[in-house]
Amino acid sequence: MTTREISYSEAIREAMAIALDSDPAVILMGEDIGTYGGAFQVTLDLIDRYGPERVMDTPISELGGAGVAVGAALTGLKPIFEFQFSDFAALAMEQIVNQAAKLRYMLGGEASVPVVFRMPAGSGTGAAAQHSQSLEAWFGHVPGLKVVQPSTPEDAKGLLLAALADPDPVLIFEHKLLYKMKGPVPEGAYTTPIGKARIARAGRDVTIVAGAIMLHRALEAAEKLAAEGIDAEVIDLRSIRPIDHETILASVRRTGRLMVVYEGVKSYGVGAEISAMVAESDAFDYLEAPILRLGGAEAPIPYNPDLERVAVPQTDGIEAAARSLVRGEV
Amino acid sequence: MADPDNRPFAIRQYAPDQLREALRRMYLIRRFEEGAEQSYMRGLIHGTMHLSIGQEASAMASCIELSDQDKITSTHRGHGHCIAKGADVGRMFAEFFGKETGYCHGRGGSMHIADVKTGNLGANGIVGGGIPIAVGAALSAKKLGRPDVTICFFGDGANNEGAFHEALNMAAIWKLPVIFICENNKYGMSTPAAYATAVPNIADRAAAYAMPGVTVDGNDFSAVAEAVHNAIARARAGEGPSLIENLTYRWRGHSKSDRNRYRTKEEIEDWIAKDPILRFRAELITHGILDEAEAGAIEAAAAEAVEQGIEFAKQSPAPSVTDVTRYVYAEA
Structure with missing residues (x-):
């Protein structure tokens, strides 16, 4: 093809x-x-x-x-x-x-x-x-x-x-x-299966689950972290319902750390579901640090460009959070 | 020139067998509703239900010309529509009893009773919820080149929902084969239509959507049948939708929680005196379609069918509790 x-x-x-x-x-x-x-x-x-x-x-x-x-x-x-x-x-x-x-x-x-x-x-x-x-x-x-x-x-x-x-x-x-x-x-017709996540970047130190634009910010952050020896695994969530338990849990078992990055308002969101899913599973036993969620601010999306920028996770914030998580500073 | 035929529309239009079948189904609706009410009181049915006793002519006369390919969407007060469209009362009772043999395998109950295979797209628990869906069904018929029409039932309460206005507008701009039938039974739960609706007749709202609108006596089988007949002809000719308002009355309360504090005994008795079934039966006898004995036999047969339906429901198996998530998604 x-x-x-x-x-x-x-x-x-x-x-x-x-x-x-x-x-x-x-x-x-x-x-x-x-x-x-x-x-x-x-x-x-x-x-x-x-x-x-x-x-x-x-x-x-x-x-x-x-x-x-x-x-x-x-x-x-x-x-x-x-x-x-x-x-x-x-x-x-x-x-x-x-x-x-x-x-x-x-x-x-x-x-x-x-x-x-x-x-x-x-x-x-x-x-x-x-x-x-x-x-x-x-x-x-x-x-x-x-x-x-x-x-x-x-x-x-x-x-x-x-x-x-x-x-x-x-x-x-x-x-x-x-x-x-x-x-x-x-070219031509093909389907991407619904309900399957994708490992967008393999890594050993921390699992970062993200979707849509957040995937790209997470990948960018992962490249920067790689320069300092932190090897992040980035999972492209792709499907929210049904959610791919296996890919996420297997990754957490390998890396021992989980961070979920999403643009929706942080509370009651996709991050809560993924965090709970890991906390309720055997993957919990592999965690070496608390689970970290990076989500949208508890506010409507503002107009001012600086406010708009800080209302949702950005690459620098993802990078800093992942670094802290891996270094045991969370 | 021959003498003009002054007989009612239905007598002129339909074969005697069709008319007898219509009377049979109207009795079936009445006895079904009574059977459902009694079963509820005996604890055989849980939840709630909305009975359509008194509205049988509206349901049956609206459906008399429909085939299984034609579609209907119905309401929370939908048992009559379901029977008028040809449903089996045994499977309906089984659904109300929450049994696996019910039309919805016990997942829907009274408010979601449906039979998609015969064109009944279902009752709806959301007031006005079925109106856009009916327009979608009419869109399918038009796009796929099928001749079927869709009849969309709703009550007076629904005509103040945004969905009503959006759906009528779209049906009109796309000239879709759908007939909007408002069963105006005077009250949306307890709120009088006269209070809640800015226009005197709900059919007046057709003017806003450039379609014909007509208000008829919904307890007069012939009047309803004629209005619907004209609307179906218009729909099948590709001329678009129509709005028909059937003025009728529910003898029972809105649902099982109703204490009838918003209407008088006298008003209810006045409407009971306008029984649409007795009126249609008398009309059929007057015009020689059947005699008293035949009418009595039809009535008795309906009662018998309801008894058998209840028995079927009682004997039917319940769904397995391990299947609670079955039917959420298509099975692979």
């Missing part, structure tokens, strides 16, 4: 084009995804190639639009619904949480809702409190949903195609700061 360098958003667009070409039941829905190409230009030109019957602009009706996608998925279509910003999914919680997630169960396995929700997420764009959140943990709390968070262009494509092949609702949290990032992406 030939691989070339394309951006994260191009990889997502390529996955959608493959899906539209191969399955007549696939449609795209969302606000301004047609001629405008979506707020982040991810669906750019798809309306020219597939027409407005398959690339449907929706009115600004997040609750209704998500519900239409759920009803369509229940009856034979495979909608890919783009929230313009994942924050706006708050308007559609009813349909995502009460309907999409529960229909299969409430109906005793007699219904299937193969809908994909694309969720542009994260801070760093100066868009302030209502356009910058990282809400993936909210949805990770809901049985019936699957929640993934690609960190690379390759996974952005592979996880979208896996989500489409999945008979259950999948939410894909795409980090806005990654849309322009380039990376190697195989």
Whole structure:
């Protein structure tokens, strides 16, 4: 399979084009995804190639639009619904949480809702409190949903195609700061399995679990630490629900230290789940230091760029925290 | 020119067998609801339930032209819709009794009763929750080139949910084959529709979404059937959605916790006197579709079917408690 360098958003667009070409039941829905190409230009030109019957602009009706996608998925279509910003999914919680997630169960396995929700997420764009959140943990709390968070262009494509092949609702949290990032992406169709983490950098001294933009900051921090002889293992979480227990626990057993880095608000988040999972397992016996969480501030995302920067983990903070952890200073 | 046919719409439109079957299902709904209520009082059903006694014409006349390919979405007060769409009362009782043989294998109960295979996409515990879903089902029909229509039932309470407005707008701009049927039974739990809704008729809201809106006597089988017939014809012709408001009344309280403090005995008695089943039965007899003896036999058969359904539910096995997480996700 030939691989070339394309951006994260191009990889997502390529996955959608493959899906539209191969399955007549696939449609795209969302606000301004047609001629405008979506707020982040991810669906750019798809309306020219597939027409407005398959690339449907929706009115600004997040609750209704998500519900239409759920009803369509229940009856034979495979909608890919783009929230313009994942924050706006708050308007559609009813349909995502009460309907999409529960229909299969409430109906005793007699219904299937193969809908994909694309969720542009994260801070760093100066868009302030209502356009910058990282809400993936909210949805990770809901049985019936699957929640993934690609960190690379390759996974952005592979996880979208896996989500489409999945008979259950999948939410894909795409980090806005990654849309322009380039990376190697195989041509053609392939899937990245949902529920499998990836060891992005092997190491011996500390396990750092991170996803989306935090993966890249953790990798950068790991390179700096390597220069001083600290060898960090960095795990790309990729999937929040289901979560890959085995990869994380095996890594902690090897390194004896765990740090979880995530952009969502620190308390009650992804870090709490991973920390508890390790604390409840035999991997706990291997720990040589307390578990450390690095998460978002207990505040909405602020507008001022300096405030915005300190509201979520940055490379220098990850580096310093990992160093302290390995040196036994925590 | 021949004399104009002044008979009610349903008598003119449907074959005698169809009309007799409609009466049978209306009795089945009534006896089912009574059977469910008694089973609840005997402790055979836990949780709560919302009975539709008094609303049988609305459910049955709305569904009389539907095939298994046509879809419905229903509400928390959905037992009648389910039976009108053709469900088996034994499997319904089994669901209410929490049994593995129930439509939802005991996972859904009264508020999530469904039968996807026959086009019933389910009752819904969230007021207005099924409205966008119905529009999605209509979108599927249109995109996949299927001729089916979707009937979306909801109550007067739901017409003040945002989901109602968003969904009607989308159905209209995309000209989708969906019929919105508001069963206005005067109260959203205890709150009068007249208090909670700014327009005098809920059907008036159709104007905001450029679709036809009509208010009919929901206890008049023929009036409902004619309105729905016209809306289905419009939907199948690709002309888009319609809104129909069926004025009706629930004889029982909102749910099992209701102490009826918001309405008078006289009001309830007035509506009981407008029994939609007795009215339809009399109409069928007047027009020679059946006689008293046949009507009595239909009524007795419905009672018998309900007894058998309850017995089936009692005898059915419960789900295994080790299967609590089964059906959360598709099985590999």
